[in-house]
């Protein structure tokens with residue numbers, strides 16, 4: 001037996017060691033001299049069988065060593081050594097769980113080994129099921145019997161904690177007043193003979209009055225069968241009579257009663273637990289929420305009926321699978337990573353998730369995932385509970401439709417319209433564009449309702465709604481404001497006339513008759529009011545309000561017409577639209593003509609080329625310059641057919657002149673950015689050359705700096721393709737844009753035309769002189785020739801000549817002339833310089 005002995009008295013320690021060496025060699029004694037060393041040894045080594053400790057230690061008490069051992073559940077027996085007259089401490093030691101105490105009397109060493117062995121035996125015999133000591137309230141009036149019992153039990157059954165009282169009233173004061181309240185005792189041991197209330201009366205009081213379920217044991221004298229029968233009847237758990245040696249049976253007896261009571265209690269709790277489990281099972285089975293329990297792998301361990309109903313999988317098909325096997329594929333990997341992170345860090349995750357039923361249908365769930373932990377706080381399982389949100393989503397969708405759409409026409413209603421306008425405003429703001437709100441009210445719709453009934457009226461509105469929405473573009477919004485009022489929102493428009501144009505086309509559309517279900521045909525004309533963001537208002541509500549005002553003005557003007565909120569806009573938009581229509585007509589009726597301005601070689605004064613400039617013969621008297629119609633043609637896209645016409649016309653003219661013997665090197669034609677961006681300019685150039693039979697080298701195409709800047713790589717690729725055809729390219733109006741010559745070096749440009757504004761201020765502005773000098777020098781370095789535009793004076797010509805500018809163009813030589821006048825001028829000029 002290995003014994004740790006804590007002893008501060010070196011003589012005692014030495015004596016004991018020697019004695020054991022001589023007489024009890026099987027006891028292996030390890031001696032330390034203070035409490036802290038003892039505890040240190042106990043915590044390091046686990047192979048001691050017994051702790052023997054002196055009660056009084058220099059740094060504490062043996063009782064502290066005892067309580068450390070018991071608190072830390074160290075499985076060793078403890079024996080306390082006390083001095084003489086220290087019985088109180090000995091008793092305390094036994095109460096605290098010492099297995100034995102030994103008093104240091106003169107001859108104590110001779111019995112010490114036996115005490116140690118019996119202590120060890122007792123420690124080992126303490127029933128393992130007793131998780132704690134049995135706390136017994138013992139009422140005994142006879143002091144002799146009481147003392148005997150106390151001493152006996154302290155020695156032989158120290159795990160029984162006796163609290164001794166002398167009367168029934170003492171017992172009552174130690175116990176709860178009614179059942180359910182916690183008691184400080186596990187058992188009450190009642191001696192029948194008590195002063196005042198006897199044992200039976202006490203039992204009655206406890207069982208019947210207070211209804212306590214605490215185990216009660218009665219001690220009777222011998223031959224008290226009658227008392228015993230009554231006691232059993234009153235509800236004692238057991239009885240024991242004071243026969244000779246009954247004390248030897250007492251401990252086992254108390255253990256038995258206590259254990260039986262404990263078992264009964266456990267049984268009751270198990271029954272309760274069972275009932276609770278049955279309830280949980282019932283909830284698990286009957287809840288409409290799908291539930292699954294998985295282990296930590298995770299693999300599904302169990303699912304409820306709702307799970308199988310919702311997912312369509314039978315329980316046998318899912319057990320053992322990863323719960324994610326019903327993934328929909330709608331979520332990104334990061335979604336699941338976040339879910340698992342939350343589950344492992346916080347123990348739970350809640351949210352909407354899309355999964356897939358066995359049928360393949362993807363459906364939304366609201367899923368709540370929780371980690372189940374054991375008493376030690378370690379995760380053991382996952383529990384997932386989910387609702388099928390499909391129905392909820394559908395009704396949300398239905399509600400959404402009801403809230404945002406007009407039930408009759410299915411068009412957006414006012415609420416949705418407001419948000420669309422807000423959105424359009426946000427977009428327009430960023431792109432420097434406009435938003436138009438067109439308020440459309442049917443003229444005299446009331447007549448249809450009154451004459452043909454509301455059903456026909458509704459049918460009419462539906463047909464109109466369909467017609468209007470087919471007519472509008474995807475990016476436009478059509479909404480119904482209620483009654484016979486509709487709103488059209490045009491997003492991102494560049495000019496008010498686009499809105500006017502749309503209004504005109506809508507009015508035209510309304511002119512088409514609608515066939516009623518009765519077969520009759522009716523026409524629903526309308527009046528339209530237009531407001532614009534940002535000119536008129538900057539909020540959706542104001543825009544609608546102003547469009548409404550404008551619509552009322554249109555109505556008062558005689559209906560079937562449109563009106564802008566502001567008078568000027570109405571006029572301006574009408575003018576531009578009229579102009580657009582006139583250009584279209586002019587194209588058809590060949591009202592455009594080309595004039596040609598000669599280009600002169602600076603050194604020889606020879607006419608080397610001509611620039612074709614378009615004019616519009618609106619009527620006999622009126623010849624409109626391009627600045628009056630090119631911008632509108634560009635905005636409306638009409639520049640594409642117009643530009644095509646110019647190209648062909650210029651090529652045909654050049655071909656004719658060459659055939660007539662007019663020796664020009666090139667015919668220059670202006671290209672617009674719109675042709676570059678939207679048209680197929682390479683094809684058109686090709687076609688013009690083909691149909692005219694003009695060799696490509698005689699065609700020069702003028703592009704402005706801004707075309708090159710605006711369309712970057714696209715223009716480079718188009719320019720390369722044009723060059724491949726064999727035409728030459730010029731940069732027009734050079735100096736007015738922001739491009740640098742260095743940037744231009746990447747483009748295949750043959751000629752550079754200095755803008756007339758520089759040429760014309762050459763004489764007065766030394767700064768412009770410097771700029772022109774630089775442009776010419778750099779252009780030469782890049783292998784380009786330079787044309788000076790707008791040369792009006794001899795002085796300008798002289799200066800430019802000095803700067804080695806190659807070509808001139810300007811009123812000093814000639815304005816742009818029609819084909820006949822150009823030929824006259826050419827001949828006159830050529831004969832003047834003898835170069836023909």
Ligand SMILES: Nc1nc2c(ncn2[C@@H]2O[C@@H]3COP(=O)(O)O[C@H]4[C@@H](O)[C@H](n5cnc6c(=O)[nH]c(N)nc65)O[C@@H]4COP(=O)(O)O[C@H]3[C@H]2O)c(=O)[nH]1
Nearest residue numbers: 613614625626627646670671672790791792809810811812
């Ligand atoms: N003050 C002054 N002006 C002079 C002088 N010499 C020429 N001009 C004018 O300068 C303009 C030169 O054409 P641009 O810079 O290409 O500028 C052209 C060109 O950008 C555009 N344009 C003309 N015809 C066409 C065409 O067929 N297609 C395209 N896309 N644009 C054209 O219209 C612009 C204006 O053309 P025009 O009115 O014909 O005006 C012409 C011409 O009459 C001068 O000494 N003094």
